[in-house]
Amino acid sequence: MISLDIARSDIENALRRLAARQPQLLRRTPLMKLPGRQFGLDCAEVWLKLEQLQLGGSFKARGMLSRMLANEIPASGVIIASGGNAGIAAAAAAQALAVPCEVFVPLLASQAKRDRLRQLGASVVVTGAAYSEALEACLLRQRASGALLLHAYDQVEVVAGAATLAAEIEAAAGLPDSVLVSVGGGGLIGGVAAWFENRARVVALEPTLAPTLFQARQAGQPVDVSVSGIAADSLGAKRIGEIAWNVSQRYVKDALLLSDEVIRDAQLWLWNELKLAVEPAAALGLAALQSGAYRPQAQERVCLILCGANLDPTSLAGYGHPGPQGCHPGPQGCHPGLQGCHPGPDPGSSATPRLDCGSSPQ
Numbered sequence: 395m396i397s398l399d400i401a402r403s404d405i406e407n408a409l410r411r412l413a414a415r416q417p418q419l420l421r422r423t424p425l426m427k428l429p430g431r432q433f434g435l436d437c438a439e440v441w442l443k444l445e446q447l448q449l450g451g452s453f454k455a456r457g458m459l460s461r462m463l464a465n466e467i468p469a470s471g472v473i474i475a476s477g478g479n480a481g482i483a484a485a486a487a488a489q490a491l492a493v494p495c496e497v498f499v500p501l502l503a504s505q506a507k508r509d510r511l512r513q514l515g516a517s518v519v520v521t522g523a524a525y526s527e528a529l530e531a532c533l534l535r536q537r538a539s540g541a542l543l544l545h546a547y548d549q550v551e552v553v554a555g556a557a558t559l560a561a562e563i564e565a566a567a568g569l570p571d572s573v574l575v576s577v578g579g580g581g582l583i584g585g586v587a588a589w590f591e592n593r594a595r596v597v598a599l600e601p602t603l604a605p606t607l608f609q610a611r612q613a614g615q616p617v618d619v620s621v622s623g624i625a626a627d628s629l630g631a632k633r634i635g636e637i638a639w640n641v642s643q644r645y646v647k648d649a650l651l652l653s654d655e656v657i658r659d660a661q662l663w664l665w666n667e668l669k670l671a672v673e674p675a676a677a678l679g680l681a682a683l684q685s686g687a688y689r690p691q692a693q694e695r696v697c698l699i700l701c702g703a704n705l706d707p708t709s710l711a712g713y714g715h716p717g718p719q720g721c722h723p724g725p726q727g728c729h730p731g732l733q734g735c736h737p738g739p740d741p742g743s744s745a746t747p748r749l750d751c752g753s754s755p756q
């Protein structure tokens with residue numbers, strides 16, 4: 395069997411395909427640069443790639459559109475199994491291209507995501523406890539309908555689509571020193587690592603309750619893991635994708651686990667301090683920094699990818715400001731540079747956030 399992998403030319407092709415459809419079907423999302431001290435960190439800069447502003451509310455738009463534009467779409471349209479965001483991205487792209495879209499979601503997919511899918515005109519089938527069971531049902535149906543199968547994270551065009559996000563970061567601001575990436579099935583990290591190769595340190599982040607890549611690294615090969623927790627509707631793939639596995643072997647140095655508590659704290663910090671509404675899956679980068687699980691060097695420019703915002707907005711309300719008492723330090727405790735785990739923005743700082751949209755990577 396041929397092992398799935400991704401080449402530079404796959405990414406170049408995706409960049410061309412997607413550039414032709416911007417800005418109608420895809421946004422070039424902004425990059426916000428802040429000094430590390432605004433996060434209570436010693437590092438030089440934290441870059442936030444605001445991909446939660448992407449059409450459809452997550453980076454998944456890139457991969458779905460890339461796959462759809464690279465293939466002929468039959469009259470039966472497209473079909474996908476998804477915990478939510480890939481389905482939403484597929485449904486949005488299908489609506490824009492005026493083709494039918496069927497989405498299989500597991501029971502753990504949030505009501506907010508199911509509602510959004512229906513609003514986008516997709517036919518939604520809710521089946522199976524987790525993503526893997528929804529995928530089985532989806533594959534069965536695809537054989538009968540002949541629709542174009544979109545995989546949420548393990549097709550070359552999908553991973554190459556995700557890589558365009560990394561190309562945008564570099565076009566806007568040059569190379570960061572490190573990029574912290576949330577991992578579910580691995581389409582995002584596969585794309586990001588394939589783009590940066592060894593030119594930036596790519597760090598994989600997973601919830602302790604969904605340790606797909608972490609366990610694969612321990613076992614020396616992809617293995618099934620059980621998944622649950624706060625981000626399971628986005629990061630709840632049971633097994634790391636083959637493309638991500640192959641790419642990560644070459645380019646991903648660290649794979650870190652984060653508790654649901656620190657993920658939640660980071661999600662609330664982003665809302666309380668920066669007014670950025672993101673879903674838990676998008677808060678792992680900040681959680682790694684603020685918990686001390688990842689400790690950047692003094693001169694480091696760390697890039698976080700805020701990869702999605704498909705959340706119930708009321709989930710951000712009513713928690714108040716999580717002060718230092720609310721801090722849940724990671725295994726090594728707080729970062730030494732922290733003055734408290736949830737410092738407010740530095741009022742004396744001249745560092746107004748800088749937004750770099752950059753030019754097309756093409």
Ligand SMILES: Cc1ncc(COP(=O)(O)O)c(C=O)c1O
Pocket residue numbers: 452453454477479480546547576577578579580581582583627628629631673675676701702703
């Ligand atoms: C918001 C968000 N972040 C991260 C991920 C993880 O992406 P991947 O499955 O490509 O690793 C997902 C997956 O659905 C997601 O929706």
